[in-house]
Amino acid sequence: MNGRRIRVRGQVQGVGFRPFVWQLARRFGLVGEVRNDAEGVLIFAAGEGVDAFQAAIVTEKPKLAVVDAVEWEPCAVDAESFVISASGEAGSETRVTPDAATCEDCLGEVFDPGDRRSGYPFANCTHCGPRFTIVRGLPYDRVQTTMADFPMCEACRAEYGDPGDRRFHAQPVACADCGPRVWMEPDAADWLAEAVARLRRGEVLAIKGLGGFHLACDAANAEAVALLRERKCRVSKPFALMAELDVVRRFAMVGEAEAALLRDPAAPVVLLDKGPEALPEGVAPGMARLGWMLPYTPLHHLLLRAFGGVLVMTSGNLSGEPQVIGNDEAREKLSGFADAFVVHDREIARRLDDSVERAEPRMVLRRARGRVPGTFRLPEGFGDAPQVVAYGGQMKGAICLVKNGQALLGHHLGELDEALTWDAFLDADRDYAALFDHRPEVVAVDLHPGYRARQHGQARAEAEGLRLEEVQHHHAHLASCLGENGWPLDGGRVAGIVLDGTGLGTDGTVWGGEVLLADYRGFERRAWLKPAPLVGGDMAAREPWRNALMRLDQAGLGPWAEAVFGDRPLAMLRMAAERGVNAPLSSSAGRLFDAVAAVLSLCVVQSYEGEAAMRLEALADESGRPGYDFGGEDEIDPAVMFTAMKADLDAGTPLGEIADMFHAGLARAFAGRARALVETGEAQAVALSGGCFQNARLLRYMSRALEDLSVPVLVHREVPAGDGGLAYGQALVAAARSIPRESG
Structure with missing residues (x-):
């Protein structure tokens, strides 16, 4: 026919x-x-x-x-x-589906006493269940997954082979007769009853999930939360929370967008404003929002339904190390944290942290379980792009592969200075390359010679004879925003406002607060935050008072610094800054946030990255005032802002109002420089990128300051604005430079 x-x-x-x-x-x-x-x-x-x-x-x-x-x-x-018909030859032009939260049909079976999967912690079908965390190779068939060790029983095989059944060729299909099993350590006759009893007694449990182990405790029990913090040496970094949706609504503000994101098959951690009822402050000290997720596997649903409250669900790992995924590894590394273990015998093929996201304004903050390995279609003009691998930065490591018109941005890996995280980075590099049959022609890296990701990419390019493309940090941030928004290769130049922590600039200084006039292929730096010394190098990122001292000295407010930070070695730092000893100049907006937080005594020394800026955002109250002025033209000078801030503090202005005016003033200063590039016709759009735009208040104020422009304002939604999206931008820049202008 x-x-x-x-x-x-x-x-x-x-x-x-x-x-x-x-x-x-x-x-x-x-x-x-x-x-x-x-x-x-x-x-x-x-x-x-x-x-x-x-x-x-x-x-x-x-x-x-x-x-x-x-x-x-x-x-x-x-x-x-x-x-x-049976699957054809193995290959990797298609892509693997991310893990998906338990669907309503499977959940109904788990809680139906008459169903053969009643109470079974691994119920799944073609609409839900593990995917990327169990696959070992392509094509995606059971023998290529960690379910290969569990031969199907007759009943499961019948479902698997019936095209009319929703479990037809669902590779993880299983039941209590043939599939994985859960048990408790120490041994208990009823793992679920024992787990609930221990949680109610204030104990900490290590629980094996989809992409690794979590450490769990009763979030309403302040003593249990404090115990977990003490054992994990986690002073104040917020804990993620898990509860059923009706319970979440008691403790958080959940609108339609938030509810939809919580229910998304990706089941991310969603940042939500605090609600009518309160949990202990120790869950997230100093924060106005908490990170919530719904149970996303049958095991989680069974546990939460039986427990009936809120659980802390934080990554099961030693400080700085990747999440634990193996049973033996958990026993070795988590025994000092956990009083008992809930484990199972389905292996995890690759570790994945929980994704972290926000609904309003929409943004993926950490791209991991449930989102990976989804891909992004390359914008118009990239049809001739070669295969590219990009290795990202040093913080929030992630890898990006470009192939056949798609960009695959890998999962969050973490800080590459940590030895085991570096091992995980190397594993991910091999894993993605093998799984997707990737053979790059171009390797893209950051400019910074000290970044381990750059060193790895450079070594690979030299060993394999590949072209190496060096991409400036903030140009990569900007390109990632352009790519996510589908900006064409030859769509014209844009005014990019890039605000983040630090990245090596082309002039040898450390950038972090820039207005770039750019396209994918190149850029000009048109405006920037006035540089200040980062005394102590990386130490300046951990101790915000150092940044405050330098900014107050620049503003002629040295006596104020002495009054606020008199117990610190100010003379030593001033001497180091004067002599340029381990004190590189930096235009970092992230360090400016740190300085303001320190001046307001919110955070003088950070216990985790971003703490000062997050506390400053949480403190801010809508003031209705236009924000502090910043001086300068091309060089945006915060000195006048600090002078006005001191006057407000002396006058008794509420700290929340001062924090708000800082956000509004910073947004207005940078928006004005970008607006000028649009008004002269040099820029065809404005793009906002960099980790500072994970701050919802700053993003909102910046968007307001640009809302009457006649050109698009491009923002991040699915690609992280911070360094988790850096590799995507590097890959786009490298691909663009590989395509002649006439064929773009």
């Missing part, structure tokens, strides 16, 4: 796409076949309804599917019915 050969590309394996196509073909009376192969899903179909069938492939696709393209050509189809 005359028919069609239909190729479907995208996230189409492991999501029930073949049975969906099979059911669709039966509905339209078609004959032919469907199968997975190295490029996605391949369909041969013939019949009068083939046009409607092909349209429905996109409009009715399974909920976890992402269809990038549907291509077809005429062909002969010799068939009497429509069948699902």
